[in-house]
Amino acid sequence: MQVHHADTFRESVISVLGAPPDPAPLQPEVLEVVPGDGFRREHIKFQVSPGECSYAYLLIPNDLRTPSPAIYCHHRHENLFKLGKAEVVGLGGDKDQAIGLELVRRGYVVFAPDAIGFGERRAPNSDGDSFDLAYSFHQLAVRLLRGETLLKKVIWDISRGIDYLETRTEIDSRFIGFIGYGYGGKMALWGAAMEPRIRAAVAHNGVITYREHLRRGEWFQAEFIVPRLMQVADVHHILSLVAPRPFLLSTTDGDPQSTDAIEIYQKTLPVYEKQGAANRVAIYRYKTTEAFAPYMRINAYNWLDSWLKPF
Numbered sequence: 001m002q003v004h005h006a007d008t009f010r011e012s013v014i015s016v017l018g019a020p021p022d023p024a025p026l027q028p029e030v031l032e033v034v035p036g037d038g039f040r041r042e043h044i045k046f047q048v049s050p051g052e053c054s055y056a057y058l059l060i061p062n063d064l065r066t067p068s069p070a071i072y073c074h075h076r077h078e079n080l081f082k083l084g085k086a087e088v089v090g091l092g093g094d095k096d097q098a099i100g101l102e103l104v105r106r107g108y109v110v111f112a113p114d115a116i117g118f119g120e121r122r123a124p125n126s127d128g129d130s131f132d133l134a135y136s137f138h139q140l141a142v143r144l145l146r147g148e149t150l151l152k153k154v155i156w157d158i159s160r161g162i163d164y165l166e167t168r169t170e171i172d173s174r175f176i177g178f179i180g181y182g183y184g185g186k187m188a189l190w191g192a193a194m195e196p197r198i199r200a201a202v203a204h205n206g207v208i209t210y211r212e213h214l215r216r217g218e219w220f221q222a223e224f225i226v227p228r229l230m231q232v233a234d235v236h237h238i239l240s241l242v243a244p245r246p247f248l249l250s251t252t253d254g255d256p257q258s259t260d261a262i263e264i265y266q267k268t269l270p271v272y273e274k275q276g277a278a279n280r281v282a283i284y285r286y287k288t289t290e291a292f293a294p295y296m297r298i299n300a301y302n303w304l305d306s307w308l309k310p311f
Contacts, residue, residue: 026046028164068175071177111164136221140222151226177201185204284296
């Protein structure tokens with residue numbers, strides 16, 4: 001598929017994503033402030049659409065002297081609906097997923113929200129992960145009936161999160177990065193493609209083409225089911241919309257999608273080259289079955305440092 005005009009192509013993708021939710025004022029609230037080791041953790045709430053709120057943790061280094069770069073840290077999926085953002089900031093789950101704690105210690109303001117259906121945004125009557133998984137497909141179904149999609153919704157919520165970050169004086173909103181694992185990696189790609197305020201992003205594992213997903217017969221996550229999308233684009237086309245902003249695909253051989261990530265990179269590279277930005281897209285492939293080992297995370301953070309720390 002030849003994409004001759006990025007703006008026209010972007011509009012085609014936006015059209016299949018469907019109508020956005022209705023806008024609403026942010027009405028942000030800080031619910032709690034807890035001191036941490038070298039930082040403070042704020043528990044925040046803000047409105048994403050009329051009558052619907054998102055919840056997040058904001059980690060702020062104690063020694064900030066000037067507005068700082070911020071990193072949007074998206075949690076994983078793996079049917080761990082109860083965990084959500086808590087794992088990112090070290091309040092539960094796997095310590096290898098506590099990327100927010102590591103990034104705040106590198107001087108970043110860290111923003112870790114719950115995606116819809118996770119953490120504090122689970123169904124009020126949830127009785128566990130099986131219910132939550134069915135609820136995510138219900139969230140997709142009601143949107144399809146209205147000509148919307150769940151993917152449009154989760155991208156919208158990312159933009160609302162960035163709207164919130166722009167209200168915080170601790171943050172230099174010219175330098176907002178994004179990092180995620182699995183589901184979070186997919187959202188790093190989609191979020192950066194659709195949200196120009198994301199200056200640099202990292203996706204670790206989980207990035208796979210729709211074509212390959214179908215070929216393998218793997219189950220789809222509700223958030224990524226978009227009618228007619230494959231008539232318009234596959235994943236490398238979406239990544240091309242990030243250009244010329246920096247994007248790192250990070251993958252391990254333990255992830256069955258690693259070869260797919262290489263193909264996505266190879267197909268996207270010419271788009272970056274055409275814009276004189278070949279050094280701004282990269283792939284780090286690790287020949288290991290480890291999921292997200294410390295050295296992989298450090299490499300990802302160093303990549304973000306190189307684009308988000310101006311001095």
